[in-house]
Structure formats: structure tokens, C-alpha cells
Amino acid sequence: MIRLSAITRTFHMGGQAVYALNGINLHIASGEYVSIMGPSGSGKSTLLNIIGLLDRPDSGRYELDDRLITDLSETEQAQIRREKIGFVFQSFHLIPRLTAAENIELPLILSGMPQEQRQIRVDEALQAFELKQRASHRPAELSGGQRQRVAIARATIMQPSVILADEPTGNLDHQIGAEVMALLENLHHGGTTLIVVTHDRELGARAHRQIAMRDGKIMTDQADDAG
Amino acid sequence: MTLADTLQTSFKTVLSYRIRSLLIVLAMALGVAAVVVLTALGDGARNYVINQFSSIGTNLLVVLPGRAETSGSFLGAVLGQTPRDLTLKDAQLLGRLPQVRRYAPLNVGAAELSGANRLREVTVLGSNADLIPIRHMKLAQGGFLAHGTERNAQIVLGAKIADEFFPRSQAIGQRVRLGDSRFMVSGVLAAQGESMGFNTDEIVIIPIDYAQAMFNTTSLFRILIEAKSHNDIEPAKQAILATLKQSHDGEEDITVITQDAILATFDRILHTMTLAVAGIAAISLIVAGILVMNVMLVAVNQRTAEIGLLKAIGATSSDIRRLFFAEAVWLSFAGAILGFLLGQFGSLMLRLAYPQLPAWAPVWASIAGIVVALVTGIAASLWPANQAARLDAVKALSKR
Ligand SMILES: Nc1ncnc2c1ncn2[C@@H]1O[C@H](COP(=O)(O)OP(=O)(O)OP(=O)(O)O)[C@@H](O)[C@H]1O
Numbered sequence: 251m252i253r254l255s256a257i258t259r260t261f262h263m264g265g266q267a268v269y270a271l272n273g274i275n276l277h278i279a280s281g282e283y284v285s286i287m288g289p290s291g292s293g294k295s296t297l298l299n300i301i302g303l304l305d306r307p308d309s310g311r312y313e314l315d316d317r318l319i320t321d322l323s324e325t326e327q328a329q330i331r332r333e334k335i336g337f338v339f340q341s342f343h344l345i346p347r348l349t350a351a352e353n354i355e356l357p358l359i360l361s362g363m364p365q366e367q368r369q370i371r372v373d374e375a376l377q378a379f380e381l382k383q384r385a386s387h388r389p390a391e392l393s394g395g396q397r398q399r400v401a402i403a404r405a406t407i408m409q410p411s412v413i414l415a416d417e418p419t420g421n422l423d424h425q426i427g428a429e430v431m432a433l434l435e436n437l438h439h440g441g442t443t444l445i446v447v448t449h450d451r452e453l454g455a456r457a458h459r460q461i462a463m464r465d466g467k468i469m470t471d472q473a474d475d476a477g
Numbered sequence: 478m479t480l481a482d483t484l485q486t487s488f489k490t491v492l493s494y495r496i497r498s499l500l501i502v503l504a505m506a507l508g509v510a511a512v513v514v515l516t517a518l519g520d521g522a523r524n525y526v527i528n529q530f531s532s533i534g535t536n537l538l539v540v541l542p543g544r545a546e547t548s549g550s551f552l553g554a555v556l557g558q559t560p561r562d563l564t565l566k567d568a569q570l571l572g573r574l575p576q577v578r579r580y581a582p583l584n585v586g587a588a589e590l591s592g593a594n595r596l597r598e599v600t601v602l603g604s605n606a607d608l609i610p611i612r613h614m615k616l617a618q619g620g621f622l623a624h625g626t627e628r629n630a631q632i633v634l635g636a637k638i639a640d641e642f643f644p645r646s647q648a649i650g651q652r653v654r655l656g657d658s659r660f661m662v663s664g665v666l667a668a669q670g671e672s673m674g675f676n677t678d679e680i681v682i683i684p685i686d687y688a689q690a691m692f693n694t695t696s697l698f699r700i701l702i703e704a705k706s707h708n709d710i711e712p713a714k715q716a717i718l719a720t721l722k723q724s725h726d727g728e729e730d731i732t733v734i735t736q737d738a739i740l741a742t743f744d745r746i747l748h749t750m751t752l753a754v755a756g757i758a759a760i761s762l763i764v765a766g767i768l769v770m771n772v773m774l775v776a777v778n779q780r781t782a783e784i785g786l787l788k789a790i791g792a793t794s795s796d797i798r799r800l801f802f803a804e805a806v807w808l809s810f811a812g813a814i815l816g817f818l819l820g821q822f823g824s825l826m827l828r829l830a831y832p833q834l835p836a837w838a839p840v841w842a843s844i845a846g847i848v849v850a851l852v853t854g855i856a857a858s859l860w861p862a863n864q865a866a867r868l869d870a871v872k873a874l875s876k877r
């Protein structure tokens with residue numbers, strides 16, 4: 251459960267204030283599938299970063315699973331990111347010198363899980379995302395779709411309750427993008443909250459709830475009856 | 478993140494930046510190796526000099542005319558002015574002191590040696606029979622002023638001179654002329670080579686009376702004294718000073734140098750030199766430390782997006798600080814170990830090239846080299862690691 255109340259985030263650029271988020275009120279229940287759309291600079295990424303605890307709002311309240319996030323220390327926030335949140339980025343953000351398997355393993359290492367258990371979890375993930383053959387390949391040796399699958403495997407390896415995807419198909423062609431979306435939607439079917447930022451109306455329309463943003467504000471918030 | 482995982486992860490990172498890591502390790506290693514080799518050289522030189530000094534005698538005291546300006550400094554005595562002469566009588570007085578095992582009066586000069594149809598100039602030592610044991614000289618053949626022959630005109634030839642004049646080792650019993658006097662060869666010194674700049678292979682030794690007559694003097698150049706034991710050295714020195722003050726009408730106009738004091742002086746000088754050399758070598762370690770800092774700063778800059786990603790997947794600031802810190806620890810550690818091995822190898826090469834030089838690096842220098850490498854490497858990484866930890870996650874992620 252995500253509850254944002256009167257969230258603002260302001261950046262100062264050369265003496266000028268940019269209101270990236272300007273009074274956001276938003277409630278997202280567990281297991282929802284939400285898309286966020288809007289023109290460039292409307293604050294979509296900023297909103298996602300705040301939900302994902304990568305960034306702190308300047309004012310407002312943020313509750314995640316009934317915990318007031320805004321009061322937590324840096325270390326506590328890192329722990330929540332590690333355990334409850336999975337990020338998927340447009341540019342994958344894989345570490346180039348690590349193999350696919352090692353990239354997927356990273357969150358487990360950060361959590362302090364013992365080597366043997368990590369091995370089992372990584373093997374399962376490689377299997378689930380059809381990356382078994384690519385386990386020891388480095389990102390440079392993988393296709394865009396494979397890279398994003400590695401990134402999604404990494405984002406889900408800790409079994410987070412929320413997946414935040416910021417234009418996950420932005421660097422992929424249409425068909426591969428659709429496959430990646432299908433993977434993410436699969437996770438949602440498994441009960442994970444899925445929040446996707448996208449420019450693609452067609453992809454956005456697949457979500458059960460569509461939020462449109464402009465100038466740091468939520469303009470419309472529509473839920474499908476089917477959702 | 479566990480400590481083992483931090484170390485393992487950073488170790489993999491170090492391995493994957495192969496060239497970069499190799500260069501840092503090499504820079505570190507050369508610094509440590511320089512410390513090890515240079516201190517091995519310095520300490521080797523020190524031990525070499527000490528060995529040489531020890532080889533000229535044991536519990537040795539040297540009495541010379543003239544007063545040292547400052548006690549303990551033998552240079553003042555060497556340069557001292559208008560001394561009252563030391564005489565054979567002085568030497569005999571000292572020989573009766575209870576702390577003294579034996580004594581040898583000494584005069585030094587040069588004269589022409591002829592015999593067996595040969596002629597050459599030689600350095601002449603005039604002394605008594607005890608000179609040989611006091612100065613740790615060894616006779617290859619014969620003797621010198623053996624009991625009952627104290628007043629004979631005997632001469633001992635250095636090994637090289639004996640070889641030159643009497644090639645087929647028939648020197649003993651031969652008659653030679655030194656200056657205007659005739660001598661009978663009573664002994665030949667064993668070849669010893671150069672020791673403290675004094676080549677005993679090219680000297681001859683004659684009785685002190687003959688030497689004084691030959692050089693037309695009643696004074697002595699030195700009196701060499703051997704104390705009965707190491708503990709007797711200092712009492713012997715006091716006794717010598719007191720005895721000669723009395724016989725010189727109450728004037729303290731002689732200097733007594735103990736071998737210990739000379740050794741201590743040289744030891745101090747050479748030890749200081751070793752320290753200075755080690756200090757200079759250590760500067761290269763500081764330079765290596767700056768290199769580590771520079772490389773780590775570049776690494777933080779290069780891997781900004783990676784740091785952002787690590788934060789996004791739940792790394793804490795201290796996880797990231799530790800990861801970068803551990804990288805520097807690995808690099809410094811590898812550099813220190815490699816440098817130590819290189820240094821030991823270099824010292825071995827030195828010992829092989831100069832067998833006389835005991836070029837062993839002192840333990841303190843090896844430890845100091847390794848510790849300084851580790852400390853500078855690690856200290857140099859603190860700031861870059863902190864920069865990495867403090868990066869703003871969102872900004873870091875947006876950097877490509
Ligand atoms: N670190 C920052 N410093 C200054 N301004 C920023 C920063 N991050 C975002 N902004 C500004 O805040 C506003 C919202 O940015 P945000 O990245 O959230 O937009 P977006 O909707 O994700 O755009 P896009 O579709 O192009 O990704 C923009 O005007 C942007 O310029």
C-alpha cells in the first residue's frame with residue numbers, strides 16, 4: 251500500500267525553481283497495476299523515485315505499508331529499497347564487468363544472504379527468465395531484450411512487493427518491448443504491485459489504472475472496471 | 478552486506494580492471510621494494526664496516542698522543558695539536574696495568590726493502606711480538622720475536638712481499654736489507670687483503686727498537702692495548718689516562734680511543750644513513766598513495782551510474798564506502814606483498830653480486846615499508862570512497 255499526501259519536490263536550477271512535483275495525492279493499493287503517462291518533464295520519474303525511496307520529497311507525507319517513510323533514516327530506507335522495491339530502468343543499468351548471473355545476484359549479496367542460498371535463487375531466476383544459456387555472458391554480449399530480462403530478474407530476485415519501471419521498453423523495439431511488458435505483467439499476476447512510467451499510449455492502456463501527469467500534478471486518474 | 482562478500486566483490490572489481498590495478502600495484506610494489514633494497518644496502522654497509530672494525534682486534538684500546546677536544550670524539554684527537562710524545566717507557570708502564578692483557582707499541586714509516594736481487598719501498602711497522610695477536614694478524618709461517626729472541630733483528634713479511642721476493646715460499650731464514658740495516662726473515666703473514674684501508678699484505682714488521690733507530694725517533698705513533706675482557710675496557714681507559722697523566726707531569730695530553738666508541742660512532746652514522754635512505758624511499762610510497770587516490774577518484778567518477786544503481790537496489794552509503802575502501806585495501810595489500818618479495822629478491826641479487834656485503838633488509842624496514850604502503854593506500858582511498866558513498870542516487874543514475 252502506497253499513500254502519498256501533498257507531496258512536493260522542487261529543484262533549483264540557476265536561481266529558478268522547478269516544481270517537479272507540485273502537491274501529489276495518490277493512493278495505490280497492494281497488487282495494483284498502474285501506468286503513469288505525461289509529457290516530458292511532467293514529473294513522472296521524480297514521482298517514481300520518491301515512491302522508490304531514491305529521492306525524498308521536500309514536503310508531504312509518504313506512507314508505505316503503513317510506515318511513515320519520510321521519517322526514516324538513510325539506512326532504514328536502503329533496507330526498504332532492498333526488500334520491498336524493485337527498480338527497472340529504461341537503460342537497464344547493468345554493471346558491465348559482471349556476468350548476467352552476477353548482476354542478478356547483487357541484491358542478494360547486499361542483503362547478506364549466504365552464498366549457497368544465493369546460488370539457488372539466481373539459478374531459479376535464470377530459469378524463470380529464460381537466461382540459463384546467458385548466465386555467464388556480460389551485458390555487452392546480450393541483446394537489449396536479454397539485458398532488460400536480466401534487469402527484471404535482478405529487480406525481482408528479492409521478491410519485492412512493488413516493481414517500479416521507468417520506461418522499461420524505451421530502448422527496445424516494439425515486439426521485444428511487448429515481451430518485456432508481458433514479463434512484468436506476469437509479476438503483477440503473481441500479486442506484485444506494478445507501476446510503469448511510459449510514453450507509449452498502447453502500453454499505458456494495458457494497465458488497470460492510468461494516471462496522467464502534467465507540470466508536477468496528476469491531471470487524470472482512471473481505473474478500468476476490468477482491473 | 479557481509480565483510481566476506483565486500484572483500485570478494487571488491488576483489489573481483491580489482492581483477493576486472495586489470496591494467497589499472499596492475500599499474501597501482503606496481504607503483505606500490507616499487508616503493509616498498511625501494512625501501513627494502515635500500516635499507517638492505519644501508520644495513521649491509523653498516524654491518525660490513527662493523528665486521529671490518531671487529532676484525533682488527535678484540536677489546537682494543539688505542540693510545541695516541543695529543544688531547545681530544547671533546548671526549549668521545551676520536552676525530553679531535555686525530556687533528557689534535559702539539560702533543561707530548563708517547564715513549565716506549567709509557568708503553569711498558571701501561572703493559573703492567575691489571576686490566577691490560579697485552580700491549581704493542583707502534584711506529585709506522587716507509588723504507589726500502591732489498592734482497593734476492595729485488596728492491597722496493599715498503600710500509601714498515603715497528604712493534605713487539607704482541608702486535609700480531611692484538612691486531613688479529615695471522616702468520617702463515619714462522620714467528621716474530623719468539624721467547625728468547627726478543628732482541629734479534631727479525632722481520633715479518635706481508636704475504637705479497639714474501640711472494641714477490643721469495644716466490645717459492647722459502648722466505649724463512651733469508652736475509653734482507655731494510656734501509657741501512659740487515660734483518661733475518663722470521664715469519665710471513667697470512668694473506669688477509671685490505672682491512673680498513675690498510676693492506677697487511679704489503680707491510681713488513683720489525684722490532685720497535687730497530688724501527689725507532691731507523692726512523693731516528695724516541696717517540697711512538699700509537700700504543701695498542703688489549704683489555705682483559707670487554708668489561709675491562711672502560712676501567713683500562715681510566716687507568717691508562719691516570720697512569721700517563723702521572724708520568725707526563727700531571728698533564729692529560731693523550732687520547733685513548735676504544736674500539737667500542739669508534740664502532741658506536743660508525744654504527745650511529747651508518748644507521749642514520751640507512752634511516753635517511755629509507756625515508757627517501759618512503760616518499761615514493763607517498764607518491765604511490767597519491768596515485769591510488771587519483772585512480773580511486775577516477776573510478777568513482779567512471780562508476781557513478783553503477784553507484785546509483787547499487788543504491789537503487791538497496792545498498793547503504795556505508796556498503797558503498799566499504800566497497801571502494803576494500804578495493805584500495807586489496808591494491809595496497811597486493812602492492813605491499815609484491816614489493817616485499819621484489820625487495821627480498823633485490824637484496825638477494827645484491828648479496829650474490831657483492832658477497833662481502835651482508836645486504837639483508839632489517840626486519841623493521843620491511844615491516845615499515847609494508848605498513849606505510851598499506852596506510853598510505855588506505856588513507857588515500859578514504860576520501861574517494863566517501864565521495865562515492867555521498868553521491869545522490871537519482872543524479873548518479875541519470876549520469877551515463
Ligand atoms: N536533479 C534535477 N535537478 C534539476 N531539475 C531536475 C532534476 N531532476 C528533475 N528535474 C526537473 O524536474 C522536472 C521533472 O523531471 P522528471 O525527470 O520527473 O520528468 P519526466 O516526466 O520523467 O520526464 P521524461 O519523460 O523526459 O523522463 C523536469 O523539469 C526536470 O528538468
Ligand SMILES: [Mg+2]
Nearest residue numbers: 294295296416
Ligand atoms: Mg523520466
